[in-house]
Amino acid sequence: MAATNPRTPPKPVMRDSLIAAAFRLFLERGYEQTTVDDIVTLAGVGRRSFFRYFPSKEDVVFPDHEQCLDDMTRFLAASADTDDPVVRVCDAARLVMRMYAENPTFSVQRYRLTREVAGLRTYELSVVWRYEKTLGDYLRTRWADRKDGTLRANVAAAAVVAAHNHALRHWLRSGGEGDPLEEVDRALEFVRGTWSPDAAAPPAGPDASAEGADDVVVVITKRSTPMWRVVREVESSLGEG
Amino acid sequence: MAATNPRTPPKPVMRDSLIAAAFRLFLERGYEQTTVDDIVTLAGVGRRSFFRYFPSKEDVVFPDHEQCLDDMTRFLAASADTDDPVVRVCDAARLVMRMYAENPTFSVQRYRLTREVAGLRTYELSVVWRYEKTLGDYLRTRWADRKDGTLRANVAAAAVVAAHNHALRHWLRSGGEGDPLEEVDRALEFVRGTWSPDAAAPPAGPDASAEGADDVVVVITKRSTPMWRVVREVESSLGEG
């Protein structure tokens, strides 16, 4: 071995070396076949230090999500009230995709792990849930005055997360080829266009948005139709303005 | 609890007594403060038997989800191709809500546990994910010919699950008062009306099943909506016929 580098710029040297050692072992012999003792032995540190930097063995697989979640929270907190909430939330989702895109090989390797190991998959689920909750909380406050605002917020957050994950997984399955940002844009556009028709993207002129409050309900019935149901549909949709 | 379910071929005596003992201890001294040894001691059985009936300590908190997931899978597999996929998926979500509604007190107690204990929350997340995946798989096969079918399926499944959870959590937070089925119907109606405009239909539609070909397309758009988008939705939904 060459002489150790005397330059140690920041402080997270041990943290990074633990991540490196962990992934080396995870990829070559599997996650569950690797014990924490194996990791700390390879990294040349004490076992106790591992749990100082990572609260659990699973956390070492997702070392950057905590930071990304902070970024998203700050991003949403810094949004103006004039912005379209849905657009803002889509941009927040793009933040996550950008994090994945920064290290394609690392992201792909991690994806292979999470696909095989059930424990890592559930851990990733909990991370995704925190993202979704962050988006949902933001939408909830923005739509606090709206009737069914919380329901709308929950569903919208779930749809955005689902679209993001769709694009992300497709990109990861391809091995990190192509531009994931482009893919997630397509998916989010689909969500925004299909789910939330207000403030459509392509035409920048949303008519009757200022103080109109005039709901437009279009009912198209083809052939014979049980009218009682159509009436109920219209009534229920008019009931929530 | 009286013996209710006749569909239990094996002898669930020990299993039920383990569940009862576990919840007694969980509710009186907390989940993490209760060890598996405490449970088996109270139940009067050996420690090894616990893990014969429940693969992990968390599984004892969700003893009925496995059965419910099977029910949902069978329900979707038994659906005719003429059914509206979205309606079918909403009915599948109702199945889950019905399971919760069968034992309100038990559901509320479990809800309190999952709210406090982080480990149980992530476990519940993994269960919800399996439901969502089941719904998504079904929609994916139904929309295989559609452009962006998988994206549509993922987002729709996520929206349905989010709406279901919204109604469920609201009902659980109220302590199990009122009719949760009614609440989930409202929430699912919102999703179907807002997200998927094609073919609004009653859950048990007696019409349109005899000789078919009488498609009813109802498009409801809230607020002012760019008409080109409505037209596009109608056209695409008519193209499937």
Place this chain on the structure above:
DNA sequence: AGAATTCCGGCACCGAGTGCCGCACGGGGC
């Protein structure tokens, strides 16, 4: 330099989960 704080390693310990073995059933078969 001396003191205080922080960082690290090495225990000892707890609890979840597993493999293995022995035992007590219970039911045929003869």
Place this chain on the structure above:
DNA sequence: GCCCCGTGCGGCACTCGGTGCCGGAATTCT
């Protein structure tokens, strides 16, 4: 009656993730 065999249960003994605690070394402050 006996023996045989499959099954369900209990009781180890063990691994491994995770935590509390303490002593020592490195670093920083004054």
